[in-house]
Amino acid sequence: MVTRIAPPEKPWRLASPKTMPLIEIDQLSKHYQVYQKQEGLWASVRGLFHRQYRQITALDAISLQVERGEFVAFLGPNGAGKTTTLKILSGVIHPTSGTCRVMGHVPWQRANAYRRRFALVMGQKNQLWWDLPAQESFRLHQHIYQIPAEQFQATRDELVDLLGLAKLMRQPVRELSLGERMKMELTAALLHRPEILFLDEPTIGLDVVAQHNIQQFLKHYQEVRSITILLTSHYMKDIEALCQRVVIINEGRIQFDGSLAEIVGKFDQERIVSLRLADTTGIADLQQFGRVTRSQPPQVQLRIPRSQVTSALTEILNRYQVDDVSVSDPPLEEVFAHLFTQGREATDQGASAPKEDMAGSRRLTGEARH
Ligand SMILES: Nc1ncnc2c1ncn2[C@@H]1O[C@H](COP(=O)(O)OP(=O)(O)O)[C@@H](O)[C@H]1O
Ligand SMILES: [Mg+2]
Secondary structure, three states: OOOOOOOOOOOOOOOOOOOOOOEEEEEEEEEEEEEOOOOOHHHHHHHHHOOOEEEEEEEEEEEEEEOOOOEEEEEOOOOOOHHHHHHHHOOOOOOOEEEEEEOOEOHHHOOHHHHOOEEEEEOOOOOOOOOOEHHHHHHHHHHHOOOOHHHHHHHHHHHHHHHOOHHHOOOEHHHOOHHHHHHHHHHHHHOOOOOEEEEEOOOOOOOHHHHHHHHHHHHHHHHHHOOEEEEEEOOHHHHHHHOOEEEEEEOOEEEEEEEHHHHHHHHOOEEEEEEEEOOOOOHHHHHHHOEEEEEEOOEEEEEEEHHHHHHHHHHHHHHOOEEEEEEEOOOHHHHHHHHHHHHHHHHHOOOOOOOHHHOOOOOOOOOOOO
16 A cells, blocks of 8 residues: 655655756657568578668657646557657667757766666566565666765655655565565665656556555655656556546657647547336337447447437436446556557648548647647
């Protein structure tokens, strides 16, 4: 469980006056060259001498600005370019072209001064020593980042307390559950009090309870410390729980940059109405009110256009004997799946103009947010 922290005696909130964006990405592109292996023995032998490469465009001129204290969800299907972006921002790889500044630093110049100010946590990569207890890895971090002893202890104790890790500190990391390990990873990453946290799929593979705990922790910590977080995820629950701002990337291009409410309002045109009927007479006629998506009498589920939900429900309740009724939004996954497909269609057609129902948004199809 995540416990609340009392306001710190000596607050070290990182907030400072907003002057310039903390992260500024301008026309950033990344191409990977991948070796194209030919089929057949002779082709393979020929390939030893004349290698054929194929170019993959992981990022296609993306531009993005993030202000201090924002919690941004970076969202997109597999292969969209999310990890590539975070790797560039943390200086792990160079871009092919374009510029990027994070707190005034060019990340791939790897200045020590920059390294001390951010942290990168990857859900699929273990950064702690596998055979050592986490507390030993934490000490290593203290040395690497030259964290003064007092500050180290205070930060570690606070994080350990918040994440309920006290009992696990002496256990080798390999013996921890995935959720516990992620909490340790987060602790290690935050020991040097970074101003920016890059999180790449931090809840991947976690069960619902562990996911929830980590979400709660991130939300609380970000609020209390005002750090800036860029989080990639394909779990919609993460996004719903944590981020006001959502940046959607697909095939290396930014397709949407705005609030979650904006996406849902714009692309989610239907509501789900679930009914349990006391009397199933005339059940087939329900289709006049909307699309029947499930029919297991006496249960029926309908998709009804948002604007017609009230009138349809009034009519249904008048005509049918209903035991139970509930109205819900379609799952966010569906909304995003719709968005991703639309993006692809637009690209396939070579269209640069937004599609009709997207036209109202000022920030679609590659336009950066300001
Ligand atoms: N080291 C690499 N070499 C070649 N291609 C890569 C490499 N890393 C990523 N890619 C490709 O770049 C694209 C974007 O990958 P990535 O940034 O990992 O996407 P995401 O994190 O959104 O799933 C994908 O097509 C992927 O296959
Ligand atoms: Mg990835």
